[in-house]
Amino acid sequence: MRKPLSLLSVLALSVGIAMSAAPAQAALPSLMGNQDIPSLAPVLEQVTPAVVNISVSGKKVTRQRLPEQFRFFFGPNMPDEQVSEQPFQALGSGVIIDAKKGYVITNAHVIHEADEIKVSLKDGREFTAKKIGEDKQSDIALLQIKADDLTAIKMADSDELRVGDYALAIGNPFGLGQTVTSGIVSALGRSGLNIENFENFIQTDAAINSGNSGGALLNLRGELIGINTAILGPNGGNIGIGFAIPSNMVRDLSEQIIKFGEVRRGQLGITGAELTSDLAKTFGSTKQNGAFVNQVMPGSSADKAGIKAGDIISSIDGKAIRSFGELRAKIATMGAGKQVTLGIVRDGKEESVKVTLKQADDSEVRASALHPALEGAKLSTTTDPVAGVAVSEIDPRSPAAATGLQKGDVIIGVNRLRVNALADLTKALKNKPDVLALNIQRGDSSLYLVIR
The missing domain is CATH 2.30.42.10 (PDZ domain)
Structure with a gap:
């Protein structure tokens, strides 16, 4: 039975960065006495200034409508509904991705309904942040601060990650202050967790706790491989199962927000299902991972590219996909107008087609x-x-x-x-x-x- 998933609480901070790990020697050793002692300190000294604490405040508005059966007792002048405002404060984390322009990435749920957003740097400076845009369906938000001498984290290619790569998480769990934990990439392409609409999570066992939302997950080179978003555990505590949004998704979404002020979601125009061994055998595929196409919408990008019902989509731009959920998340975050090459299996034969993504119809x-x-x-x-x-x-x-x-x-x-x-x-x-x-x-x- 699946244990309940807990969104990383905005009441405590956390940052995690993950990416394909380099060989062990990439963790630069520090000299102690006459011996070289392996240490992550040199890498962390370079990247921890790019991980920030975020504090938000605002008012939550609640509306309670007066039931019809009580209106008689209160008279005709009684308002139809009672409106109340409850002040709130919360904490989260963020990652500086552009030092010159002051762009900071975090989770959308960290800054949700906030009237004021404060960003605190490791050196003690504090700034009021402006929200540039957000995408609630993927839980990404972009902020901007006006400050000099900032440090930014370079984004890695999260498609190059492998299970077993080392991962470092940086954040502020339970408001303790900046904290670093380590682990490995436990799994890739996690979906179906019902945390977000578009899910393609990196799973890691680097210790992540409540308050790590919006924090960074990185590799041993100090490159961003993900934004920590959720944990699986009782009462929001760490049991070694954490989830991060891959850096490639973060890059695509942030670029759209910077350019348009919003996410202009790409759409392929298919319905589909996860590829099972029975489906693969029935449709002549030796591949066990991919996305099965149930239906192609007339006039869609997929239709114009020649994709047909019964095809199995196995890769995007040469990178293998594991599931329909991963395909859906990647296509949705790539942006309208982008051209991609899809690898498909049709009647047991592998082909590739070029598709120009249309802008997704604004869903209800x-x-x-x-x-x-x-x-x-x-x-x-x-x-x-x-x-x-x-x-x-x-x-x-x-x-x-x-x-x-x-x-x-x-x-x-x-x-x-x-x-x-x-x-x-x-x-x-x-x-x-x-x-x-x-x-x-x-x-x-x-x-x-x-x-x-």
């Missing part, structure tokens, strides 16, 4: 993720009857319904800004404006809903 989302006043609605991009964001579902007892939104409404503008898709709406609501003037297309009519 809960509006509460965009603005509290929209809680209770589900939104999706539409072009029918007009380009905008459709209200596909709405809870009649929700704050969104109280604003006047109805199922079938199409949001075509916010505060005089045109909205053609969910990405436009997300951008318009990014700074949580105090007043929302939603331009709504309802049937043949156009109207404004003003939300304060």
Whole structure:
């Protein structure tokens, strides 16, 4: 029976960096007396200044709707819902990836709902950070600080990692202060853990505890191989099973956030399943790892590239994939417009095809993720009857319904800004404006809903 997975608590700090380990001699020895004593100290002295502590504060807003059966007792002037704010403070970790521009990578859940983000360096300096962007589905966020004399960590190619490579984790477990632990890469391509939407984790036994979220996992050369994100263990304690987001995913996501302010997710346009030995045998493949293609969507990137149902996708850009979950995570984080080469097995023969990834259709989302006043609605991009964001579902007892939104409404503008898709709406609501003037297309009519 699978033990419960615990997200690394933002109440304690932690950093971990992992990557393909170099030979043992890569751990530079330090001279002690007349003997060379193997030590990781020279490597750590170079990289620990790039691992930062993150402290956040904010207010969590909760809404409690008054049940209909109690309204009689409180009278008609009783508000439909009670709104309360609860202040909170939390801690996490981060990794400086660009010293000149002050970019810091961390987990999205570390800075979630934070009104103020502080970054503390190893040398004692503290700075207020600006959130550049985040991707909740992969749990990555990018911050920026304005500071001189920063140290950045170089990213490794996480696709070169092997099980058994040495890994070092740096962080601030339980708020104790910067702490270094060591271990190995225990497994690669872990998915199906239901921690994130897109999972392709590095598993390590380097000791990671609550508070390590956003920390670094590195190899013996001091290169970043992953961002620590979750642990498997009772009560958030370490039992030697930790998970990190691979550095290649971190690189792809951070580059998109820097360029666009958001992640523009790539899409292949298939549905599939994990490759089993029976499926491999049935479809003439000698490979036991890969992704089985159940269906190819008409007009998709996969369709245009000639991929067919029944194909087995075995590699991306020459790098073998282990599962459909790994394929899904890698494609989703590569970015729209990127061209990749997929290795496939069809009728027992190996082929390769070039695919240019389309931008993923904005999937249906809960509006509460965009603005509290929209809680209770589900939104999706539409072009029918007009380009905008459709209200596909709405809870009649929700704050969104109280604003006047109805199922079938199409949001075509916010505060005089045109909205053609969910990405436009997300951008318009990014700074949580105090007043929302939603331009709504309802049937043949156009109207404004003003939300304060």
